[in-house]
Amino acid sequence: MKRLTIRARLTLVYGGLFLLAGVVLLAVTYVLVSQQMPATFGVTLNRAPAPKLDRIIDPGDAEQLRVFARQVQDEARQNALESLLTQGGIALAIVSATAFAFGWLIAGRALQPLHQITGTARRIAGAGIAGRGLHERIALDGPRDEVRELADTFNLMLERLDQSFDGQRRFVANASHELRTPLALNRSLLELAITRPGAPAELRQLGETLLAVNERHERLIDGLLTLADSEQQVVDRTSVDLAEVVGHVAEQLGTELPVYRQLAPARTTGDPVLLERLTQNLLENALRHNVPAGGQVWVSTGTVDGWASLVVANTGPVVPGYEVETMFQPFRRLRQERVGGGRGFGLGLSIVRAVAGAHGGSVRAEPRHGGGLVVTVLLPAETSVRAEPEHAPPTQPGYPGPARPGQLPPAAALPAVPAS
Template identity: 40%
Template sequence: MLRLQARTRFTVLYGAASLLCGAALLAVVLLLAGSRFSDTAPVPGQGAGAPADRIAVLQRELAEADARHSRQILIACVCAFALMLVLSLLVGRVLAKRVLHPLRRITAATREITAERLDRRLALPGPRDEVTDLADTVDDLLGRLEAAFNAQRRFAADASHELRTPLATMRATVDVAAAKPAAPAPVLVLADRLRPQLDQVDRLLDGLLALARAQHGALGTGTADLAGLAAAALAARADEIAATGLTVTADLPPSPVTGDHALLARLVGNLVDNAVVHNEPGGTVAVTLAPEEGAVRITVRGSGPVLDHVDDLVRPFHRHGADRTGSERGSGLGLAIVDAITAAHGGTLALTAPPDGGLAVTVTLPGEQRPEAAR
């Protein structure tokens, strides 16, 4: 079924209304013209002879003139109808454009509002009508969304900060109890069990803080070389890579980008962490940088089992089933943080599951903005 735009529908509606009114007017004109130029009736009392023939000739001439006049009126009406059709469509288009102008303003302003700019409002001027009521309704909805987003972000940041103090207290208590010269064996066993759990909570809080900052924090405007960040991330995880027997290949040409150095380092580190932690013993890790015109693409691929529905992995605390290799060591925030940092820098994130297994994560970021290009 053909679905027309609102402007086209309004144009057809206004044009059809004008056309029907014009057609009715022309019909009245034709009706009156037909009654006026009717055939002339014979004159009573006329007999045969020359005068009667002359009168008959005059009547035929009048009938022919009436027919010609009727044809002229019909042709003029058809031309006027065609002209009225064109004019009605033009006028209808102008009226439709004028009527829909406030809606186009609402659409353009709404498209500019994103999750990072919920403080903007439409504030449509004009008299109180259905359009301004719609704009006010959208403004109210944006206000509620802004409050909900801010509350969520504040909660994540505040909860992470508040939990760090009791976490540090618990860690200190465990360390002090285990460091005593005559510490009982059960205490030492308990300390060995608690330290990994405390480290896991610490990573979780750090991830929540990074996620909150990426979603709502002010970004730095420095320059970072993704090649250096990737090399540093691989070096920091060299021991774990060696312990699991992973084979690492890296293609790291210089790839400068503009953005927050700390968040970009976290992005690259999380990509490498994801490929190392969720891998299989003796597997492979490939890190590739591809500078392009105005953009830089980084792809980190790790081996492993065949996956499906990988797009869900960017959801916070989502793991791809219990059979995913190494999932018990992750916090469930790694790729969610990558997604948030990528979006904050105006980039794109793509997750693909190669047919031979594993996961390939590709992040495309805008390239370095040079001063001469900015001008």
């Protein structure tokens, strides 16, 4: 059974109390009027003395006249009481309907602060990235009542959460910066050791191994810095065409796997460096997590309904749908809690989502039929970019983009050029 809303329940309480009071008032009025109204209803026929009555009218006719007069009086009294009930009931129904209508308006007015709190919470929850939007507060005016205390408590919670997330981002950024210096020093010392004339072969091999480990740590620090920076809202924006970014990144990959491109203009505004990193992470992720032989990668761009889209799909292992969301969490990979080995750190898709969110967009990933993954990035098109987008980017599976996820044609049917 569907429960009534608070507004409907308040309206029923207001209107019900008014209707109950009206019914009680009408009943009390009926009883008082019934008791105070004389039985003769203002006309009294006394029995006249027989001599006088005999002179006026026949005794039998006089008695009939008295009976008729009493009947008329009783009928008039009954009609008056029934008219009181009927007219009073109609008036009570009209006034009660008006009371219910006013009760609905008053309940909506009383609940308006709660709608404001709900709207603020919904905007913060829809910010896309944890910590985004926590700077917003509920500017609630009015007396310090229960609703005002609720709003103040909510603002205090937002302030503490905002400070916590800011402190976490600052810690990651500062720690990454501090770790860069010793890593750079280690790289310099190792390069000096292995390039020194007369260095033994064992030393060269050990130095190259340590350089590879040092390079891996540098890439991890660089990814953490990018993740921390991209979680901030982009303020300085320039015009960027995702098609040009994809073309540039694809040319720089130098991979043996074919990357089939279907690039239509997809202009947006944002940070070119972050958008290039977003594209690079998607393509590198599609190439790295592919089948050992015969793998392919498809990438397409386009603009539809005010959103610039970038779709990257690849062949690869079958990805369960329930594990897709965990791949966007930092340091998480498919079927692994923590990353290990040389396949990456699990920051690629996390950075992609952070960069997209910083540009007011969104990222959606879906398992590809036959294996692999289809990742769709939606960013506000250049003509519709706002500091705070009026409408959230569409994230439903059936998004009508120029290249719908899960429906990419085979590579042989694409009118596209593979990257060299």
